[in-house]
Amino acid sequence: MQSSLTDLSLRLALQLSPRGHLLALPQADATLLAEKTSTELAQAFGRGAGHGLLQLGSNCVDHVLPPVWGWWRDFAASYVTALCALPEVAGAAKPFTVALPTAERLEARVADAPPMQGAEYLTAQVLAALWQDMDTALAVELAASALPLQDFLKTRHPIWNMVGRVHFNLAENRKDPDYPFAFLATYTAGLSAAGKAQHQPLSRALAEFAGAGQQAQLLSLLLPVQRAATHCAWLDEMVKEGGIYHPLRWSPEQAYAFLRDVGQLEAAGIVVRTPGVWKAGRPSRPSAKGSVGARPPSLLGAGALLDFSMEVSLDGETLSAADITALLKGGDGLQLLRGRWVEVSKKSLERLLQRFEAIEKAAANGLPFAEALRLVAGASLDGIGPADESDDADWSELVAGPWLAQTLQGLRQPAGLACVSPGAALKATLRPYQEAGVRWLYLLTRLGLGACLADDMGLGKTIQVLSLLLVLQEESAAAKNTHQPSLLVVPASLLANWAAEAARFAPSLRLLVAHPSAMPMADLKVLDASQLATHDLVVTSYGSLARLPELQAVQWRLVVVDEAQAIKNPGAQQTRQVKKLLAGSRIALTGTPVENRLSDLWSIFDFTHPGLLGSSKAFTQFTKRLAQAEHFGPLRSLVQPYILRRMKTDKRVIADLPDKTELKAFCHLSPAQAALYQRAVKELAAALEDTGGMQRKGLVLSYLMRFKQICNHPSQWLGDGAWAEADSGKFARLRELVEVIAAKQEKVLVFTQFRETAEPLAAFLGSIFGREGLVLHGGTPVAKRQALVKRFQDDELTPFFVLSIKAGGAGLNLTAASHVIHFDRWWNPAVENQATDRAFRIGQKHNVLVHKFVCQGTVEDRIDQLIESKKQLVQDVLEGGAELQLTELSDAELLNLVRLDIHTAQDN
Known part of the structure; x- marks a missing residue:
């Protein structure tokens, strides 16, 4: 018993509360952490989220952590990194305020968050508040340590050691065709009166710290350079020869070696500066660009086939075949093309060209819809992903064409979709977010795709589905189409609720409750397709599906499952029965955040969008690769258009007082x-x-x-x-x-x-x-x-x-x-x-x-x-x-x- 209690204490899980508080709590199915790490994190989070994050981001930088812990560690480490970039007054032991990242950076972090308990409460505002919590925690811990910031960070991890910041500067030198680049190492000597950093050539440090007792400061300043030299052979040679203290003329090969090691230099604490005309600090790269779904498919539905096209471009300009040939002939490194420096990776470019050409050839008659969506989301299930060929993302771009982009935009922001209304047939007034929900459901239904409506309990999932059924009823009557009934599967305890809501809000819907509580079993067993077709909506329970095989033989217009967590176990009999149902579109209703548990997500999407997430085995392998890369953005991008989740706490949904x-x-x-x-x-x-x-x-x-x-x-x-x-x-x-x-x-x-x-x-x-x-x-x-x-x-x-x-x-x-x-x-x-x-x-x-x-x-x-x-x-x-x-x-x-x-x- 004692060992199991100890084991539980080491199984900590991070969860975000509805109030935006980050908590570390024991959880039986959490990944086991190292004993020392778990104890220290539990104690730190016990003092508050700011202290816990500070511990996680400053002490655990080289720890192997589960995806959720790793994601929060990276967020906290970005705070400590920003802290290290602050010019510190020598000997100061006062609290420091670290500037918040931009809203765009915070939003990007939110978009890349892994599934976790409380993920639905994660916003840029929550991250901003937690950033400020780290400021507060730092002030408390710094005061308690009675150490200057520099020494305080040394006690956490050697990587945060910082006295001054060394800068490696690379510039273009167009006057010298043989050595078209110049290199100079500088350091931050202090602050100007205007609060700007003052840079001096690194050689000046030798004179500045030449006095007695100042050798330690010089060694501390040069420590990042020494750390980087252990990983960069060219830098090690420069340090040994003293070239680091002088301006240098560099060839394209030398400049490229420098660029390849930028990550190592920055990790060691060196600030890297490159020519201002280079975007994101690097020369332009040719990009293989694929486009999916430029035109509407001839047939809609999960079996739709989309067009695919590709090109190679540079800063948005399409390159000719001659340009591409020249780049590939030149090999790896920096090449001058059209008067500007271009970075080329021959291996990556050739591989991507081959892959895109293979896709283009396979898609000669159209690309399957599910595969197209996976490609656009960067969520390939074929074993090529972030953990396998992460460099390819820097050399390629795969985008949705105009039709697919417009469709996905409508799914992601349903408020902007064209209006559809049940009109007077609905005996109620929909709220604006409910109207948007009906438009979203209608678009997916019209496209023949599935949907997961995951609004909070009490926001009206029932009335949105009834409104959709009324819209489809009116549409079918106007077009004089062959009538197709829809099926609703619910827990038996909700049969009466649905029947009452339908009678109240949508009395024109012809409703049949196919359950022993509503009609004799003898009558149920003789139900056939012709009898079912005389109704607009047939309602039954999960338990009745196995006893009513006729329901499996009908081609339903819609199949809707309520309380969809009932099918989260793919091996359960009722889950298998539900997934056998035939339908034009499938809708899952749930009040639980389905994105927070990967197994639940797969099983529900295996019902709503069969094949989109692949087989259970393929999906497990795919998510393992995402976890290894600590990058869950592709999965979120893939499923997000088909999950509509609004929360009671969101004032954009309910702007009035609580109901x-x-x-x-x-x-x-x-x-x-x-x-x-x-x-x-x-x-x-x-x-x-x-x-x-x-x-x-x-x-x-x-x-x-x-x-x-x-x-x-x-x-x-x-x-x-x-x-x-x-x-x-x-x-x-x-x-x-x-x-x-x-x-x-x-x-x-x-x-x-x-x-x-x-x-x-x-x-x-x-x-x-x-x-x-x-x-x-x-x-x-x-x-x-x-x-x-x-x-x-x-x-x-x-x-x-x-x-x-x-x-x-x-x-x-x-x-x-x-x-x-x-x-x-x-x-x-x-x-x-x-x-x-x-x-x-x-x-x-x-x-x-x-x-x-x-x-x-x-x-x-x-x-x-x-x-x-x-x-x-x-x-x-x-x-x-x-x-x-x-x-x-x-x-x-x-x-x-x-x-x-x-x-x-x-x-x-």
């Missing part, structure tokens, strides 16, 4: 619950025959309480202490819901009216979140309650709060929560609303989602219908005391209220 959205969470009964419930109904019927007066009222109240307890969990009524998850439909629904909340690192309040339910609920929630939460009920000391509230509000790692509705339903401010779950119903809307308002009140910055659990086919279901359909009766009767008024019902009315509809109640 309170109430949702019904319908639950089924487990077999154990159904048996207990049915027995209780029979016992109540028998008891009513022999009971009257006040005794009857007590009997009714006790049975109503028993039905509630059975609907919660059999163990609550039996008192056996088991509380097994499989025995309760509400526990199953709670897991489905909370797994999404946990993946989003959001907080939730769970209300119950039963004190004995609170602790089992907390234990169950803890197993889902992987962390403990809080419990408050009537037995919680009053003095302790405020401390619990403060912890929930302030501690990001406290994910849930289970409260009894009497103890926690009033007077508490719990605005850290963005979800409220009513596990059992009070049957009094005023009491429930008062409890909900613990989260939805002044100071709330989240969009609050309220989930009300209802067991279908039971007394909970019928009371809920009563509340919804008879608002005035609710005010006049229920708010005066629901149970008390229900005791006045006749025996027949009461038994009808509590009867069990077994087909609706069970997921079978």
Whole structure:
């Protein structure tokens, strides 16, 4: 046990919280770090993200780290690198402010981030805040060390040693055709009055530090040169001969040797300067440029074929065949072409020409759509990638042609797409971001491509899909096309939700719920294609697919899967059944960030875009190469157009005040619950025959309480202490819901009216979140309650709060929560609303989602219908005391209220 605990402590994972805080937490499936590294990082991050990043970026520069740690290490190391570039006042021990990178550089880092927990919260603004956190941490650590910055950095890693900065300067010398380049080494001697760096020839350092006691400063200044000389033979020779201290005339071969070693020079701490006319510090390079999708394909869909063309260009100018031949004849190095210096790698250029020519030849009749998209994203699955031939990226460019570029732009920024609208057929008004979502779904559907709509829970994925179906319905009717139905596959617990939403918002859609809870199994088994074709939308559950083989034989217009995390396991039977379905387009709906786990991403895209990410084996090899190169940009570029993810925290999506959205969470009964419930109904019927007066009222109240307890969990009524998850439909629904909340690192309040339910609920929630939460009920000391509230509000790692509705339903401010779950119903809307308002009140910055659990086919279901359909009766009767008024019902009315509809109640 001790060894496993030790092992867990070494398995640290970095995750970004919704507030933009970077946390290092133990995680069982995290990559094992070296013991010393793990301990030091855990301690540093325990002090705060700034301290952790400073430790990571300054101490771990030569460590082998997993991709997520490596990416954050590179970000932190860029801060330390910028720190080293600051001209330091000798002996200073004060905090330094390091200028923020440009917004473009930060955005580029975000785009290249690997999958990680909380990646959806990563923005340039978050990186800017963490950069400033490192400034703050540096000030604290520098003051505690009582060392000058230079000495402080020496204690971290030798690579950060810096006293002055040596500059190697390369310039063109057009007056000398034999030696057309000049070289001069300089150093930063200090700052001018205007705050500019003052440069002097390196030879001046020999005179400046010639005095007694100054040899150490000279040696420190020259240390980067000595480090670089160990890797660069030409520099080692210059140092030994003393040429480093004099201006030198260089041939093109000498200048090219210098350029090849720029990375080594900069890594050693030398600043490299090249001619100002060279872009990015290097001479121009001829680039092999490929273009995919200049024209629309003749046929749309995943089987579309796109055109491909290629050319070789220099700074945007196309080179002639004669120019290319001349460059290849000249070999590697620097060549003068059209009056300017050009850098040539004969091997790379020849290889790329051969590869592009091979693609052009293979694409004579068109390039398969999936392969074209992989090429444009730089995400080749053929074994040629960043880890294999990284230099090729410097000598080639593969771009989307006009048609494909416009299509991808529309997918990446759907707000700019042409308007499509369901019109009056939709009995609701879409928000602007929902309108954009419908346009995005319609474009992908029209192209015959798949989509993953990954909006946050509560942003209206359901209404966007219904709107799309209405648009397709109208389009089909106008064109008088052969009608094609669409199929929706959902967890059984969501069947009622979808049916209710469709009836409310899209009543013109002809809907069929193909599930035993809605129609007899005998009728389901005889469904055929002609019957299914009379509907616009067929809704079924994942579990029913295997029992209804006819669904596999139909060519659907759309297949939509809700809660797509249900197909994240490619080996599961229900995943295989879903992927066999035939459809023009496939849509996956999920509230979980699918890009954060590579295995989930592959399985979902294997449904929505079969073949785009290759086979599971090819994808695993591809992502291993990306991890080795610490460069996940190609994968993000490949999948990003087909994932639309909007978050409740994004003010561009919801610019108004936070909303309170109430949702019904319908639950089924487990077999154990159904048996207990049915027995209780029979016992109540028998008891009513022999009971009257006040005794009857007590009997009714006790049975109503028993039905509630059975609907919660059999163990609550039996008192056996088991509380097994499989025995309760509400526990199953709670897991489905909370797994999404946990993946989003959001907080939730769970209300119950039963004190004995609170602790089992907390234990169950803890197993889902992987962390403990809080419990408050009537037995919680009053003095302790405020401390619990403060912890929930302030501690990001406290994910849930289970409260009894009497103890926690009033007077508490719990605005850290963005979800409220009513596990059992009070049957009094005023009491429930008062409890909900613990989260939805002044100071709330989240969009609050309220989930009300209802067991279908039971007394909970019928009371809920009563509340919804008879608002005035609710005010006049229920708010005066629901149970008390229900005791006045006749025996027949009461038994009808509590009867069990077994087909609706069970997921079978």
